Amino acid sequence: MSSTIRPPAVAGRFYPRHAQTLLGEVRSFLSSREVRQPALGCIVPHAGYIYSGHVAGAVFARIAPPRRCIVLCPNHTGKGTPLSIMSRGVWKTPLGQVAIDSQLADDLKLRFPQLREDSEAHRSEHAIEVELPFMQVLNRQCTLVPIAVGTAQFEVLEGLGWAIGEALRDQAEPVLIVASSDMNHYESDSVTRAKDHKAIERILALDAKGLYDTVLREDISMCGFGPAVAMLTAARTLGAKSADLVKYATSGDVSGDRETVVGYAGIVVS
Secondary structure (H helix, E strand, O other), X not given: XXXXXXXXXXXXXXXXXOHHHHHHHHHHHOOOOOOOEOOOEEEEOOOXXXXXXXXXXXXXXXXXXXXXXXXXXXXOOOOOOOEEEOOOOEEEEOOEEEEEOHHHHHHHHHHOOOOEEOOHHHOOOOOOHHHHHHHHHHOOOOEEEEEEEOOOOHHHHHXXXXXXXXXXXXXXXXXXXXXXXXXXXXXXXXXXXXXXXXXHHHHHOOOHHHHHHHHHHOOOOOOOHHHHHHHHHHHHHOOOOOEEEEEEEEOHHHHOOOOOEEEEEEEEEO
């Protein structure tokens, strides 16, 4: 992979590889007639579009699309550094290129030196990539700062959130903080819904530490709880007042298999 171009890794698997097919699918997920409102952050799922695209679309359809975004995701591959950022180049999808916001990425690295320049963690990671077509359809001029989170230490996640919040406080235009995460994995539908409800309750309370403690105490396999903790911390730093559950579903709603499911929550923080 070039150091300046991050090509699609999961096109044709998690979402369509052909531009017109992808464009039509994303537009169908964004077809809500709700009035779009400014938001500080959001939590959106990152499974294949067949399973969670409707949940992600419901969230993005609710938000007035800013030009600039920070997108945090879990590190599923285990590659790279614990907090991996890319600060130069572009990400490609079948819909075109999304430029990295170098100014904001550099600012974050200065404020939080544990962020390390690292493209390896992003090479095969799907959890940011699947959000980009939604962002591109909403705002063709969108930019991103991609951060893969591979640590579960609360103090580090909280520190990252504070740094993001302080950085965004100094920006002249709004920046949306996207936490890419699925919810509980590979348990029954009833167990997953019960576990997810406990995590969602803490998110809606804007309680980053409560979410962290609940995920660990209740053994909730929410892959992106780290990004969610950082996003909530940043949003609180920026004065967040509320969080709304836009949509919840499980993979069983599509597959019909209620024995082994993955949960998906779409939440907007403002």
